[in-house]
Amino acid sequence: MSLSHTASKEVDLNDPKQLALHKLYRPERVTPREKGYDLLKNPRLNKGMAFSLYERHYLGIHGLLPPAFMTEEQQAYRVMKKLREQPDDLARYVQLDELQDRTEKLFYRVLCDNIKELMPIVYTPTVGLACQKFGAIYRHPKGLYITINDNSISKIHQILCNWPYSSVQAIVVTDGERILGLGDLGAYGMGIPVGKLALYVALGGIQPQWCLPVVIDKLLDDPFYIGLRRRRVRGPEYELLLDNFMKAATKRFGRDTLIQFEDFAFENAYTLLDRYKNEYCVFNDDIQ
Template sequence: MMNGVEKTNGEDVATEEQLITPWTVSVASGYTLLRDPRHNKGLAFTENERDAHYLRGLLPPALMTQELQEKKLMHNLRQYEVPLQRYMAMMDLQERNERLFYKLLIDNVEELLPVVYTPTVGEACQKYGSIFRRPQGLYISLKEKGKILEVLKNWPESNIQVIVVTDGERILGLGDLGCQGMGIPVGKLSLYTALGGLRPSACLPVTIDVGTNNEKLLNDEFYIGLRQRRATGQEYAELLEEFMTAVKKNYGEKVLVQFEDFANHNAFELLEKYSPTHLVFNDDIQGTASVVLAGLLAALKLVGGALADHRFLFLGAGEAGTGIAELIALEISKQTKAPLEETRKKIWLVDSKGLIVSSRKESLQHFKKPWAHDHEPVKGLLDAVKAIKPSVLIGSSGVGKTFTKEVVEAMASINEKPLILALSNPTSQSECTAEEAYTWSKGRAIFASGSPFDPVEYNRKVFVPGQANNAYIFPGFGLGLIMSGAIRVHDDMLLAASEALAAQVKQEHFDKGLIYPPFSNIRNISANIAAKVAAKAYELGLASRLPRPKDLVKYAESCMYSPVYRSYR
């Protein structure tokens, strides 16, 4: 306890104490200290520290500040031509000097986010077997069935606040990468620390390996996972049940479990099954929905009208598409007091068989059924655009190049400022590029994408495309849950996160056509999102950390991990 407030983030609560290591934490000495990524500072160890911790002779004589180390590393990173080499250099740094890794990531977030996360992380997962050096995170396979609680106890940290877990079946738009999906939880959790301020030691990446249906991996001599087809049905459900039970038993009621990159059928079932009993969040369904809704709320300042005045058409009716659609319908319902069944009618979805309409209801998967409205069947996207006349077109199909010239031109002929969101990742799967959206709409489109695109010059005007990146939402969302001690996730918390993010978009951003704020200010954005999410948790009676702090934004900032070096006595 500290000043009567329980430390949310353990030893790393940001106070004046933070710069001196407490006596209770024993820091290894000598050679071992240099090999410990959490405490190693490299050439930043002072003369006194070198004497006190038996480092004399183990380091060259020069002394460097953390700032100078950062400058050197950024210089080195920029020399690499290939993004994957930058990714590997960043992973090596994380294994060598944890604080310097996070300092680099926080101070250069716009430049390094695409390196440690999308799009580069996709390629890293595809090649994970051959670039695999040192295991990160916890691998739980079918071999560990019946022993998962013991396996969790093998992890060196006992105070875990957030777990990101994948089974590798649907990695970004790249499909089944089996055990190599570990790159996703590792990358997501490094963003939880850098952008949301969670302690690195409170984060646990997990991959559940039930096999893979990817023939290429099964035949790859360097593959690191189980060499068998994916387990399904009861065998799969039992392993997940054992995992979820063990997690709660080992880490308590308040540990956040974030599901990541599960295939559609499992993603919906797991979320539905565990939402009533665990603190669970699916970033692909809920995080994506929240960040897209935030962009739409902000975009209203550019296109005018209320959310309820617009018509929405989706290409893709999987977990992202239906998740976004449902959150939009919830927000319209909240604003207009109209029932959800009514507000859903403003939203139309196209899947691989065409427009989802009521005559198809019998053959639809359960999560698509709420979106089957009365309309004659329509085959392709272009015909759907012409029939529905949407003002907002959202791509969540995982299939690249699907927003064709004809589709974008049709959107521009119906709307003065068509809103076009090409959300599929990585860049190769994007429904269209920023340049295509601006050129084909003659500079009138408001565009955002899932992967980053460079600014585009059209007709002597520079357009800056927004990135609807989940990294805007989940770090602040998770921090809000953890600092309030929330025990369940409620949809109203997602709406609160969206509204908080939309409120961070200022006039200067709108002037550039942006519907998201710049990432350079992300820790401040995360603190504001965390405060709104926590406030909602207290309001709904789902918070367990009492009393409620007076100023939630300040409290969120005080909970954030700082990557600045500590002084050792």
């Protein structure tokens, strides 16, 4: 059963931008495990109203969608129209977040086609406000959370195995201590690796399932705080947690997996980069 998400226009493979889009939207032959309502809840497979009549019957979703058909281009136009009607950038961020939870291909179609307009929404500066409000706007998990309570290679490896995709090639990890100059936001910093990886996909043309956002959580006063409620760990215990994460990540996904350190405190950023740069595939764009 072919669920094609490709754009219909011809692709000039000599054009780097079109080639990146082609890689993102290339035809995929998918045999979904889910059918019916469960399929519509899977953002990797859901095409919204772009499912053909044949697909709707075959996949058991006929009648679960409105009877009209709408191309991906039409749906993208509708999304942008609604985005531009929102009162502020945080509302636009929340709408895009909801879209990504619902239909990932449409999210990236909208982002790729409107990258200049939407990059400040998906990433800086709006993502900083989104991180500050993360507890209030949190809807659906998008990455992995590792805490000091998981401080062993076996426990961290088990968490990494809970991620549904084994083909991860790029990890963006933060401990949330220095989020865009806003200070220590802890687990609220998840918005940073999520946003950075969205740009990897939209601008780098890599596949979403190759990306994994991770927070090493160690704020306590916010009643909506979604992380571990204890003071930040420092010293040897913190170093051991990072050592165990690096070993578990490469055990799970391989030593060629890119691991990007994002928004660590400067003293930790330099220490960690120096510690791991000759042993793992790592970089830190805050200091390099």
